[in-house]
Amino acid sequence: MKKIIFVVNPISGTQSKELILSLLDEKIDKTRYTWEVVYTKRAGHAVQIAAKAAEEKADIVVAIGGDGTINEIARSLVHTDTALGIIPCGSGNGLARHLHIPLEPKKALDILNEGCLNVIDYGKINNTDFFCTCGVGFDAFVSLKFAHAGKRGLLTYLEKTLQESLKYQPETYELETENGVAKYKAFLIACGNASQYGNNAYIAPQAILTDGLLDVTILEPFTVLDVPSLAFQLFNKTIDQNSRIKTFRCKKLCIRRATPGVVHFDGDPMETGAEVNIELIQRGLHVVVPYVEERDPANVLQKAQEYVNGVKLMNEAIVDNITDKNKKIFKKLTKKG
Numbered sequence: 001m002k003k004i005i006f007v008v009n010p011i012s013g014t015q016s017k018e019l020i021l022s023l024l025d026e027k028i029d030k031t032r033y034t035w036e037v038v039y040t041k042r043a044g045h046a047v048q049i050a051a052k053a054a055e056e057k058a059d060i061v062v063a064i065g066g067d068g069t070i071n072e073i074a075r076s077l078v079h080t081d082t083a084l085g086i087i088p089c090g091s092g093n094g095l096a097r098h099l100h101i102p103l104e105p106k107k108a109l110d111i112l113n114e115g116c117l118n119v120i121d122y123g124k125i126n127n128t129d130f131f132c133t134c135g136v137g138f139d140a141f142v143s144l145k146f147a148h149a150g151k152r153g154l155l156t157y158l159e160k161t162l163q164e165s166l167k168y169q170p171e172t173y174e175l176e177t178e179n180g181v182a183k184y185k186a187f188l189i190a191c192g193n194a195s196q197y198g199n200n201a202y203i204a205p206q207a208i209l210t211d212g213l214l215d216v217t218i219l220e221p222f223t224v225l226d227v228p229s230l231a232f233q234l235f236n237k238t239i240d241q242n243s244r245i246k247t248f249r250c251k252k253l254c255i256r257r258a259t260p261g262v263v264h265f266d267g268d269p270m271e272t273g274a275e276v277n278i279e280l281i282q283r284g285l286h287v288v289v290p291y292v293e294e295r296d297p298a299n300v301l302q303k304a305q306e307y308v309n310g311v312k313l314m315n316e317a318i319v320d321n322i323t324d325k326n327k328k329i330f331k332k333l334t335k336k337g
């Protein structure tokens, strides 16, 4: 009998976790698995739960949450024989999407019964592990705003992105890799182990989870005229073709900036000094993934649907943002009048 520990983050995303848990009895193969469900009680708790599970030789620890929950669990599972499983339940679900794990809970549970094991890379940013993406600049700044927003979900994320993008000023960074040193003025520098932030926003579209390399994407300063093509290419997996983007691959990267500041790892913010050291460790984490044959057909349909949903949500967020601003302007004008 194999042992699964389900770790539920009650605050991740906006989906009902109870609905997912009610499916376990029906979906999990009882002839092969026994299981236990543990709720996290606070940020960081999943690190301890997963460490204990690995110590007790559990076979799989399943994250019922988003990339932050996965990060906490996976940190304790690297270089052990305990595998990570994922029932995507976050706001962005970047790693799950990269691995073609279905977002529908019933189908994601099927993967635990029918999937196979892969061993993927992970990274470290100033010695903190990340599994999907990390970076400095605008995306790190938004992760800080999102962490303090008091609510989660894609709409909150878009709202924060739109609010902050108007004010954010690019910084100058010195980048050192095994291939040399270069300076860039940049809006953001993203480092991908996986290809996307989540929500199919492909910031490092060519990233491969098993190649031992970081995919670095530098977004240089841009004008408002560049925004439509940048947004389109971000979701279309072609942002590396934009003239405002520079990309390269490396094993290690040192980013030096003028002052200490915030970075993000898997979407969570962290304050660091002016020097940020990032490296990639090859093949350190076992993950339960779908068999290759199961990935493609569903995935094309899923992606088309999600692309349409993403564009729709972005439109709604932009309209809400404009409506909100107009209301404020109208209020001011009527007060003055």
Ligand SMILES: Nc1ncnc2c1ncn2[C@@H]1O[C@H](COP(=O)(O)OP(=O)(O)OP(=O)(O)O)[C@@H](O)[C@H]1O
Binding pocket: 009, 010, 011, 012, 013, 014, 040, 041, 042, 043, 044, 045, 065, 066, 067, 068, 069, 070, 072, 089, 090, 091, 092, 093, 094, 152, 153, 198, 266, 267, 268
């Ligand atoms: N019980 C808890 N109470 C408060 N915070 C928690 C609890 N359990 C975990 N957390 C924190 O919640 C944060 C958000 O979780 P997670 O990243 O999984 O969801 P998300 O941000 O909605 O999804 P995604 O990362 O996919 O966008 C994590 O950084 C984690 O530290």
